Amino acid sequence: MKFTVKQIATLLGGEVAGNDELAITGLAKIEEGKSGDISFLSNLKYEPYLYTTQASAVIVDRSFEPKKPVITTLIFVENSYSAFTRLLEEYNRQQSLGRVGIEQPSYVGEGSRVGELSYQGAFSYIGKNCQIGKEVKIYPHAYVGNNVRIGDHTVIHAGARILDNCIIGQHCVIHPNAVIGSEGFGFAPQPDGTYKTIPQLGNVILEDFVNVGSNTTIDCATMGSTIIRKGAKLDNLIQIGHNVEIGKNTVIAAQTGVSGSTKIGDNCVIAGQVGFAGHLTIANGTKVGAQSGVGKSVEEEGTAINSSPAFGLKESMRSLAIFRRLPDLEQRLTKLEKKNEKS
Structure with missing residues (x-):
């Protein structure tokens, strides 16, 4: 696979912030990305990797606002997870076209x-x-x-x-x-x-x-x-x-x-x-x-x-919660029974 960031953004209906002429040759996780790779950010738990990743481009939601300067090129789309899935499908299609x-x-x-x-x-x-x-x-x-x-x-x-x-x-x-x-x-x-x-x-x-x-x-x-x-x-x-x-x-x-x-x-x-x-x-x-x-x-x-x-x-x-408390409930019931017997 070899596409420019601009071509990928067009495929995904996205907007580019950065260099849209960069060549993309692979897909990678955001924490493992290197030059030539494209990744995505959907779960904000992984946001810290956005500021350190070596990936050439990262797909993000339109609503996303970086908290720090970003050195990688960003592609803004409606839903980054769905967009990256679409990209994976296209990559898979390109790979399989060679088998004829x-x-x-x-x-x-x-x-x-x-x-x-x-x-x-x-x-x-x-x-x-x-x-x-x-x-x-x-x-x-x-x-x-x-x-x-x-x-x-x-x-x-x-x-x-x-x-x-x-x-x-x-x-x-x-x-x-x-x-x-x-x-x-x-x-x-x-x-x-x-x-x-x-x-x-x-x-x-x-x-x-x-x-x-x-x-x-x-x-x-x-x-x-x-x-x-x-x-x-x-x-x-x-x-x-x-x-x-x-x-x-x-x-x-x-x-x-x-x-x-x-x-x-x-x-x-x-x-x-x-x-x-x-x-x-x-x-x-x-x-x-x-x-x-x-x-x-x-x-x-x-x-x-x-x-x-x-x-x-x-x-x-609710039943499971009660089941876990059965030993404690049994002790309390035993104490109540003994109290009633004394009275």
Whole structure:
């Protein structure tokens, strides 16, 4: 990457205070910046570094007013964090544009079509009758099964598996070793105590702008589709069961498990190590605290829940405060009982 400060400011809709002709060749944290780097200041805890950083330019909020002289060039924008994210996206796009074509050995099955400016890394596999969009990046050792559809500009990282009949939208990112479309956990108990496998005949649909973290598994539906809606972001090490639906722009942190047929609404925030029972409905905008166990549906939008079993956040925090005071409360109760006995 090599841009001038002026070009970056134009990209971000910002205003420059300083030398707008400086060349920018890298991105860095504000405390680690060196000549040629650009950084950002969003959290004012890091403001002292602004006055010592060697970075050539720093992106700051329009409302920011330096308390000391600043030697670096500043780019003023509406939201420095969002602007730097936009810059990271552009940097990533520039980096990935260099990967085009087919490395060998790799395989493309009969009837499959791959769009222009796409990349297929060494030892990658694309099955039969697949439709791969333009500028799709399929990295080494990735596997794409039969009858898969992948939209434009999607990235399938090394070792990821997209199994038969799955549909991946545009601008999605599947991180290393994620598995999309694995067989759902369906077994019917038999009179003799054994279990009979129930065939899982459905697929998985990822809508546009979905991110799936490393080692996350999304099971195919028994019938129909497991669906991850537009803009949802899944962290590493998440288990999504069969016939689950995850709403638009919902974010789920690592080590969360969602049991079969549960439907999580739009714009929910799920912290790490949360467990959802099956066949639940979780309302839009629900927030779930870390390590919560959700055993019943959430009907009211914007609800915050916590604990295991999960219940209202305020109630759970009050309960926790009381729980911590139990030894003291016990002593006080014992003293009162003894006082009553004497009287």
